[in-house]
Amino acid sequence: MIKNLRVKTSKFIDETYKISFKFNGKTYYGFKGDTLASALLVNDIHLVGRSFKYHRPRGIMTAGSEEPNAIVQLHNNSSRTEPNVRATEIEIYEGLEATSQNCWPSVNFDIGGINNFLSPILPAGFYYKTFMWPASFWEKYEYFIRKSAGLGKSPTEADPDIYEHKYIHCDVLIIGAGISGIMAAKTSAKNGFKTLLVDEKHYLGGSTIYQNSEHFKINNQVSNSWLEKEINEIKKIENLEIKTRTSIAAFHGYNFLLARENLTDHLPLDQRNNKTRHKLLKIRAKKVITATGSLERPLIFDNNDRPGILLCSAINKYANLFGVACGEKNILFTNNDTAYETAINLFQKGIRVEAIIDNREEIDSNLIRNTEKHNIKIYKGFTVVNTSGYKRINKVSIMQLSKDGQKVVGPKISIPCDCLGISGGWTPAVHLFTQSGGKLKFRDEDQVFIPDTYSSDQISIGSCNGDFTLDEILIDLPKTLKKFLNLKKTDYENLEIKSSFNKSKRNIWLLPSDKPIGKTKPFVDFQNDATAKDIKLALREGFRSIEHVKRYTTTGMGTDQGKLGNMHALGIISETSNSKMGELGTTTFRPPYTPLTFGTIVGRNVGEYFDVFRKTPIHEWHVQNKAKFENVGQWKRAWYYPKDNETMYDAVQRESKAARDSAGILDASTLGKIDIQGTDASEFLNRVYTNAWSKLAIGKCRYGLMLNDDGMVYDDGVTTRLDENHYIMTTTTGGAATVLGKLEDYLQTEWPELDVYLTSVTDHYATVSVCGPNSKKIVSKVIPSLDLSDENFPHMSFKNTKIDKIKCRVMRISFTGEHSYEINIQANYGESIWKKCMEAGKEFNITPYGTETMHLLRAEKGFIIVGQDTDATVTPIDLQMDWIVSKKKYDFIGKRSLYRSDTIREDRKQLVGLLTDNPDEVLEEGAQIVADVNKSPIEMLGHVTSSYFSPNLKKSIALGVVKGGKKMMGQRLIIPMENKKINVTVADPVFLDKENKRLNA
Amino acid sequence: MFVINCPYCGVREQSEFKAGGEAHIVRPKQPTELSDDQWAEYLFMRKNIKGVQFERWIHTHGCRKWFNMVRDTSNDEIKAVYKMGEKPPIE
Secondary structure, three states: OOOOOEOOOOOOOEEEEEEEEEEOOEEEEEEEOOEHHHHHHHOOOOEEEEOOOOOOEEEOOOOOOOOOOOEEEEOOOOOOOEEEEEOOOOEOOOOOEEEEOOOOEOOOOEHHHHHHHOHHHOOOOHHHHHOOOOHHHHHHHHHHHHHHOOOOOOOOOOOOOEEEEEEEEEEEEEEOOOHHHHHHHHHHHHOOOOEEEEOOOOOOOOOHHHOOOOOEEEOOEEHHHHHHHHHHHHOOOOOEEEEOOEEEEEEEOOOEEEEEEEOOOOOOHHHOOOOEEEEEEEEEEEEEEEOOOEEEOOOOOOOOOOOOEEEHHHHHHHHHOOOEOOOOOEEEEEOOOHHHHHHHHHHHOOOOEEEEEEOOOOOOOHHHHHHHHOOOEEEEOEEEEEEEOOOOOOEEEEEEEOOOOOOEEEEEEEEEOOEEEEEOOEEEOOHHHHHOOOOEEEEOOOOEEEEOOOOOOEEEOHHHHOOOOHHHHHHHHHHHHHHHHOOOOOOOOOOOEEEOOOOOOOOOOOOOOOOOHHHOOOEEEOOOOEEHHHHHHHHHOOOOOHHHHHHHHOOOOOOOOOOOOHHHHHHHHHHHHOOOHHHHOOOOOOOOOOOOOHHHHHOOOOHHHOOOOEOOOOHHHHHHOOOEEEEEOOEEEEEEOOOOOOOHHHHHHHHHHHHHHOOEEEEOOOOEEEEEEOOOHHHHHHHHEOOOOOOOOOOEEEEEEEEOOOOOEEEEEEEEEEEOOEEEEEEOOOOHHHHHHHHHHHHHHHOOOOOOEEEEOHHHEEEEEEEOOOHHHHHHHHOOOOOOOOOOOOOOEEEEEEEOOEEEEEEEOOOOOOOEEEEEEEHHHHHHHHHHHHHHHHHHOOEEOOHHHHHHHHHHOOOOOOOOOOOOOOOOOOOOOHHHOOOOOOOOOOOHHHHOOOOOOOOOEEEEEEEEOOOOOOOOOOOEEEOOOOOOOOOEEEEEEEEEEEOOOOEEEEEEEEEOHHHHOOOEEEEEOOOOEEEEEEEOOOOOOOOOOHHHO | OOEEEEOOOEEEEHHHOEEEEEOOOOOOOOHHHOOHHHHHHHHHOOOOOOOEEEEEEEOOOOOOOEEEEEEEOOOOEEEEEEEOOOOOOOO
8 A cells, every 4th residue: 555644735835736757667756855865755665775885775854955865866778867966955847867876686575685694704994905905906896896885976978967057146146045044134135235145945945844743843933934025025035136046065264165056956857958957056156145954964873874764953944844754753853852843743733753862861841841731752861882783773772871871771762663763962064264364263062063163254053053952043133234234223133932841862873782882883984974973983093183083084075065063073083082172173075065067167168169269360271171170278270281081190201201392381380489679689589598699680580499497498489680679589388478478577577677578479460381392482472572592591580571461571491391381370361361372372282281290291200299209398308409508698598507416316207219120010109219228127217308200311200209319329228118119220300401491402 | 275365466365375385595696605504594494383373375367476474374374475585573
């Protein structure tokens, strides 16, 4: 028989709106307003999942975002599947499909349950201890550990949903729309502050909104109806924005917060298309009011994790808000007054409470007296010592506590039940407060951490500030708000409050048992299966810091970040190690407060929008001519131009050959270009380059090498003197921004007296480079007015000229070793000049080439690429480029470092050429270079930095860095590969045209 | 994320800025006169203070100017910002 545990119509549940959903393949029904958890409880389902380590049956424990156990996989095997969704948070919708996690073949019969019986040999640190030896076996262990690790399954298809980011600026942000938050929002907004109120739930009013009891009254009205009126009022205030289903993920310094606004997760799947699923709100608030409330603590006793064991507050919420009875025979176990509030509420709804077990001996309050009136049996000074029932609790065993609370005495009493409510008092939800940099203090009288000092403009109010009872909250609040918002009065002066809640509490972190600690399973972290025994073991093994114990036992490391049990872990450590709670500190609460999907984090920055990319003015031509592209920094550069299904290798061989035999053309627009002007421009270049610049004639170009002050090569490029006080510097494509930044840094901070101005002009010019023996003929056709004779326009010089009416700068410089020209022209004429060159070059078979061919050609000449042949450990001397380091200059950036004891070592890695014995064997870039393979361990001498098959030399060539390489010319070395050894000879890094004849050909 | 008061542009988000390490380290005027140890002191040694620290920052996505900041690293409070070449307003 299917039970219906719906007890009474709740106004939060729409019983006219029936919703069907599937859980583990079976169809169930609930109503609009239900969460998955409440809808399962209505159907008498408590068993929802299996625990992480021991595969113990686990049920719903809470009714909120702190849920450790009831986490499910939604829409398994679809693109919208999502693991680790808290059943207590997800609102049901038509077609919802949820499945249990961490169990096989099913949640009812789980093979992994054997771990529960093996638990004596699976203590804390089991994996660390067991899978250490022998080290070589790790790969074998890893396979099995990976298989059993992790909760849930990640989706394998692309996410079909849309996510967005949005910035919000407000005067006052209020986190949490409980009674304190509502009152703060009204006060703030009515006084002219632009106010934002957020709450993770879909309704406003927190727990007070369903606190329908004669015991809690404000101005003579039951607290929930008083609050309802307040809520209706704030909805009309104009400068108050209210966002529900919005949870704050992170509270950073300077009142910068991240929130996730959930827009479609409660809708049926077919209504979600083309809607934004989540918005990541980036909120900068002038003032923040944290009103996040508090979380009820569990109690720690043997087998406190069975399905059917819930927090008292959760049972209360299910009954009052959702109209659901969690059980038909309820027992409540408490150390404070919360259970009595729950008991009275259940009684009024006709739900049976068998007994209340209270660990306090002498207690008295209105609530308790009232409970007694309802003939509910109260066991004072008792504790639960054990529970039974494998997939659902069916019995509790209780015993009397000794006076000091350290032992149990007397006979054991068993009481049958199908639901046990537990209440260990309340923990302020200070997670966000500490994320903001706030420091906590420990309040001894009720053993809680509360906010203490903080640096941004913020306050915590209500129970997250440690004010737990209605009267405490409401009496202080007007004063606090007036001070914080600088107001004269609020609407809440002199409220009349009736609260029957007595604050007395008997806090025992680990309740005693009749069995020794090793024989019990009192769970502290329910999601990660850490017990009090594990924590004690960690302490015995010498762990002291709370952060270490946390990592060793995995307490608090689940998706719930230990919201329920962390306090008890601290308490048990403090008791066991005889240290004071306040001095132990807490573990760090890190963002996000509740997990975020990756989609929310990346927003719209997916696919081609992942990062911006830069295109040259000639990009479209490359696309039309089927270029393959390479990412260089943010640039898309033409990589090679395959013809008729050519492979990359074939295309590059063809392009390289054509460039040397006749003519090649390269789009060099991406090279960084910095315009340098000012009367001290020459002096400035002298200081930042290794070579001398003062004597460079106007109209001449010079190659320069730039170092860091540690002497290591940083960037290179050709700089041209355009005029007396005017230079144009080129940098590497990837280094442009950092070079400009570094130069600005020196100008602004070290040499502010220099008259120099730097402007980035990279995007202002397109650069077309034409090279090869026929380049001169081609350029003379494109610019007939320009005298290209060697006398008028020699290598390393520059001319201002015009193509038709358009001004351009032509440099005769070469990165390929061929006779070549670089035409720089205003960017929007780039493509037309490129086409002109192509047209003029047609008769010479002008061949467009990409970056790969450029790299090959320069390697034939032994020209380095900064960042490929160098890393941050290579000096110009290591590159055998001593010729470019001025001996005469008194100083330049990096000079002093070139004769530090380390940089003058002769066994530094130095750049050399490498030739393979077999001319067809092309080395792998990055391959290690050794001399002796028989020595153990083999000494690594260096590695291959560039390697190609040269079509012009018809042999394999490579550059590499080798320890002491300069003195090894002609020496034989070995490149050991996975299944062969390649013999190489150290050679001059210049492989082609050592005499530079081709430059002037 | 800090809110930084650029001495040239005013109050802006931290995302517009970049940090540039310890402030008031002057590049030696005559590096060639220095021993290896003295040069290494300039080149490599930086403080890592818990508390009040003097730092260089640049308004990368703004005026591109370098300036100095006094920041308490224990709570990220920015105590002062001032232009390059100016004396720190606090000790």
